[in-house]
Amino acid sequence: MTSGISSLVNSTTTSTSSSSTSTSDATGIANNFTQFLTLLTTQLKNQNPLDPMDTNQFTQQLVQFAGVEQQLKTNDRLDSILTASKTASTATATSYIGKTVTTDGTSAQLQDSTATWTLDPARAAPKAAITISDAKGNVVATQTTALTAGSQAFTWNGKTSAGLTAPDGTYSIKIAAQDTTGANVAVDTSVTGTVTEVDLSGTTPMLLVGSQKVPLSSVQLIGLSTSGS
Known part of the structure; x- marks a missing residue:
C-alpha cells in the first residue's frame, strides 16, 4: 500500500x-x-x-x-x-474609441492627398533624407529637408517621385538625418489619428487607428473625441 x-x-x-x-x-x-x-x-x-x-x-x-x-x-x-x-x-x-491619439510608429494613412507624421530628432539635423514607402515596401517618394531640434510635423502631399498622386492607403516613413558634423541623428516618429475600433481577439487589446492596429503601450498622447466630448 x-x-x-x-x-x-x-x-x-x-x-x-x-x-x-x-x-x-x-x-x-x-x-x-x-x-x-x-x-x-x-x-x-x-x-x-x-x-x-x-x-x-x-x-x-x-x-x-x-x-x-x-x-x-x-x-x-x-x-x-x-x-x-x-x-x-x-x-x-x-474608452479610446472616437478619441484622437498620438502613437509610436512610422506608418500613417494617406487620405485626401495628406499624410502627417510627427518627427522628433535628438538634435538639429540640417540634412535629413526622408523616404516614403507603400504598404508593400516599395519606395514611392523621397525628399531632403532640414529638421530643427524638438518635435515637429512633417506632411506629405501624396505626390510620388514621378509626380503622380499616390492612392489613399498606408504609407511608412524612414529618416536618415545628419548634424553639421556629419554624425547620424536619431529621429523618433509618431502618428496621430482617430481610434475607430478596438480589437479584442488577441491576448491584449489593440486600437484600430485608420487601418493600423496599435497596442495601448504605444499611445503617447490622448486628445478629445471627434464629437468634442
Missing part, C-alpha cells in the same frame, strides 16, 4: 509541474488527494505494530501534497489577477 501512496503522490506532483493547471487537472488532483488520505488512513489502521510505517516517508508524502495544494491556490490567484488585468485593459481600450 505504501507503493500505491508513493505512486499517487508522484502522479499528482507531475501533473502540476507546468506553470498553469487546467480545471480538469485541478479536479484530478483534488480526487488524488482524497484517495491519498483514504489510503493513508487505511494503512495507519492496518499497519503491523512490529513494522510500522516509515515516518520519514510519511512526512515526505505530506509535504509533497501540501506543496501541490499551495500550487493550486497560487494558480487560482494568478488566473484571477490575469482576468482582472485583461478586464481593466479592455475597459481602458474601449
Whole structure:
C-alpha cells in the first residue's frame, strides 16, 4: 500500500509541474488527494505494530501534497489577477474609441492627398533624407529637408517621385538625418489619428487607428473625441 501512496503522490506532483493547471487537472488532483488520505488512513489502521510505517516517508508524502495544494491556490490567484488585468485593459481600450491619439510608429494613412507624421530628432539635423514607402515596401517618394531640434510635423502631399498622386492607403516613413558634423541623428516618429475600433481577439487589446492596429503601450498622447466630448 505504501507503493500505491508513493505512486499517487508522484502522479499528482507531475501533473502540476507546468506553470498553469487546467480545471480538469485541478479536479484530478483534488480526487488524488482524497484517495491519498483514504489510503493513508487505511494503512495507519492496518499497519503491523512490529513494522510500522516509515515516518520519514510519511512526512515526505505530506509535504509533497501540501506543496501541490499551495500550487493550486497560487494558480487560482494568478488566473484571477490575469482576468482582472485583461478586464481593466479592455475597459481602458474601449474608452479610446472616437478619441484622437498620438502613437509610436512610422506608418500613417494617406487620405485626401495628406499624410502627417510627427518627427522628433535628438538634435538639429540640417540634412535629413526622408523616404516614403507603400504598404508593400516599395519606395514611392523621397525628399531632403532640414529638421530643427524638438518635435515637429512633417506632411506629405501624396505626390510620388514621378509626380503622380499616390492612392489613399498606408504609407511608412524612414529618416536618415545628419548634424553639421556629419554624425547620424536619431529621429523618433509618431502618428496621430482617430481610434475607430478596438480589437479584442488577441491576448491584449489593440486600437484600430485608420487601418493600423496599435497596442495601448504605444499611445503617447490622448486628445478629445471627434464629437468634442
